[in-house]
Amino acid sequence: MEQLVLQFFQWFWNLFGLWDALWAVVKPVWPLVWVIMKIVAILVPLMLSVAYLTFWERKIIGWMQVRIGPNRVGPWGLLQPIADGMKLFFKEVLVPTGANRGLFFVGPVMAIAPALAAWAVVPFFDGGALADIDAGLFYVLAMTSMGIYGVIIAGWASNSKYPFLGAMRASAQMVSYEIAMGMALVCVLMISNSLNLSDIVRAQGRGWFADQGAGFLSWNWIPLLPMFVVYFISGVAETNRAPFDVVEGESEIVAGHMVEFSGMAFAMFFLAEYANMILVATLTSVLFLGGWLSPVGFLPDGFHWLALKISFFLFLFLWFRATFPRYRYDQIMRLGWKVFVPLTLVWIVVIGTWMMSPWNIFK
Amino acid sequence: MDFKTALFYILSAILVIAALRVVTARNPVHAVLFLVLAFFNASGLWLLLQAEFLAIALIAVYVGSVMVLFLFVVMMLDINLERLRQGFWGNLWLGGPIAVLMVVEMVAVLSARSFGPEALPVPAAPAAGYSNTKALGTAIYTDYVYPFELASVILLVALIAAVVLNLRQRRDNKQLNPAEQIAIQRKDRVRIVSMPSEKE
Known part of the structure; x- marks a missing residue:
């Protein structure tokens, strides 16, 4: 790839005779x-x-x-x-009089920076990651856990009641669901024996079903079906999307942490939310649905499969929003702590026992 | 000076300034955010030492969860700095000598022959394909399994103690039981009364 790009540049600049100087x-x-x-x-x-x-x-x-x-x-x-986009770009960015000016602008930056930084380790095709690092999965977890600062700082710096309530709700909700998310990922790394996202995908391409040409039955979603569901739902909660969008619940606190923001400052939160949605969809595809792998043996692997899987999960996000009414706050906390966390803990033991038993299929 | 050394100085400079601002910032929320910045730069330093697992763990655990809860609490407190500073001169006679003692101890340890940078062997460069995470996991779960389990139990005790200390039942709390809510039947809520029609 690098050689091809270099050759293209050489050809292009040689048209003007500038290549050697450049x-x-x-x-x-x-x-x-x-x-x-x-x-x-x-x-x-x-x-x-x-x-x-x-x-x-x-x-x-x-x-x-x-x-x-x-x-x-x-x-x-x-x-x-x-x-x-043009409208948001040309709108004035208002700063409330009582706002903490510096932090008011740090908020949107802290929202979008981790949402973009996490993409560094995502493998788009075999060998197609910006940084193919060993601790990739852990890096993604650390980066997504940073996203919450955008919400909290924005809510506090606005010096206004609704944004502050939004920030409080966000910090409790996002920390809670991060735990379930992390525990679900522990199962994934146990059976793939790696934290490297590319290796996790490659591990899903091995197995009896993959040898028979039915690769989609070898992917992680079957042995980890409860974790697959828990991870995706926690992902929806983590991105503060409906039905878990109490952070910005329009009917109670107007728009939560975003009330006082306008123009591009608001657009930053918007971009971060949608970039995070795409990130969760991508990670679910990579971790549980085999990333770039083709579902059947006779079709070639490639980025198009990943794109198809991402689109499916993004459609689910939108479908949820159109279908479900908003959860009540105590119901959100109950689901996170009393349903998902125990379920993931039990499944870690189940997977551990399975791997130690003679019926271990993860090798 | 190569790139790594330059990076080391940049990260350390930001780390020291951020740590100083943690204790000098007037606004407690700013102080917490400077602490987050300090953690972030410390994690960068660990990355330079090729301890990527520890570096990312520092971000995931401290920056991602602990400091969020810290910030949560500090934001809700109404801290009056003037009142906090009132006892400063009264406590200086105790605090000052302790601070001096700690600095002397640190200097003594770090400059000693047994622990100076010259005394320690230069670590060998890790072989290709060496995984930090795997090495740490192997060490924790084989050689150091008892200390590790002991530490986990201590943490568990602290966790349960914190819950028990804060567990107070409020009498005026309207608690919901979701299982009961789901199990509700029509006959529990609605009573159909058959009434003959009345005429005036």
């Missing part, structure tokens, strides 16, 4: 330039996906509620997200 300058910093190019290649499609995910969300919820959804801007309303 390469003399760029060569010492080329590794850095190459990493930045890879980061751009991940983040630009991600931001475009976020924009069109909002459009898709409005369309799908519209259809589910027998409406049409956005259809005015461009053909079939396809330019709607661009118009929304």
Whole structure:
């Protein structure tokens, strides 16, 4: 890949006869330039996906509620997200008089930074991760647990009652579901014997069913079915999406931590929420549905399978939002602590016993 | 100075400044956030030492959970710094000597022949494919399994003690039982009365 890109640049700049002069300058910093190019290649499609995910969300919820959804801007309303983005970009960013000015702007940054940083270790195809590190799964867990600071800091710095209530709810809810999420991931790393996300995917490509050409039966979702469900639901709660969206519950606290934000500062929270949704969908696909692996033996593996799986989980996010009423706060806490945490603890023991028994299939 | 050394100095400088600001910041919430920054830079330093598991554990555990709860509590407290500072000069006669003693001890240990940077052997570069996480897991669950289990039990005791100390039943609390709510039947709530129609 690197050689191809270099050859392309050489061909392109040689059209103007500038290649040798340019390469003399760029060569010492080329590794850095190459990493930045890879980061751009991940983040630009991600931001475009976020924009069109909002459009898709409005369309799908519209259809589910027998409406049409956005259809005015461009053909079939396809330019709607661009118009929304432009509007947010040119809006004034208001700062409340009593707000803590510095932290008021740190809030949105702390929301979006971890949501983007976590993408560094996600493998898009075999060998297609920005940083193929050993502790990848743990890194993702650490980064997603940082996202909560955006909400808390924004809620506190706004110096207003509703945002503060939102921040309080967020800190309790997100910490609770992180525990269930982490415990579910312990099962995954037990049976794949690795924290490296690429290795976790490769481990799912091995097994009796994969040898018979029915790879989708070898993926982690069958032996870890309860963990698969727990992880995805915790992911929905972790991103503060409906039906767990009490953090911004419109009917009680207007929009929670985002009440006082406008323009691009608000857009940062919006981008972070949707980037986190895509991240949870991607991780669920990578950890439980075999990432880039093809479900059947006669079709080639590749990024398109991962994209298909991500789309499926994103559709589930939208479907949940259109279907379920919002949970009551005590119900959220009960589900997290009294249902998910015990379930994951029991399943860790079950998997451990299974692996020590003669019927161990995870090798 | 190579890139790693430069990075070390940048991270350490931010770490020291952040740690200083933790004790000098006027606003307690700012102090907690500076502590988070200090943890973050300490984790960066550990990454430079190739201890990636510990570095990420520091972020996941301390930054991701402990400091969030800390912040949660500090935000809700109405801390009056003037009142906190009132006892400063009164306690200085005790606090000052203890601080000096700690500095002397640290200098004594770190500059000693047995523990100085020269006294310790340079660690061998890890072989290719060496996994920090796996090495740590193997050490904890084989050689150090008893101390590890003992530490877990102590933590469990502390956990239960914290719950027990805070467990107070409130009489005016309207508690819900979700199982009861789900098991409710129509006949429990609605009574159908057959009434003959009345005429005036």
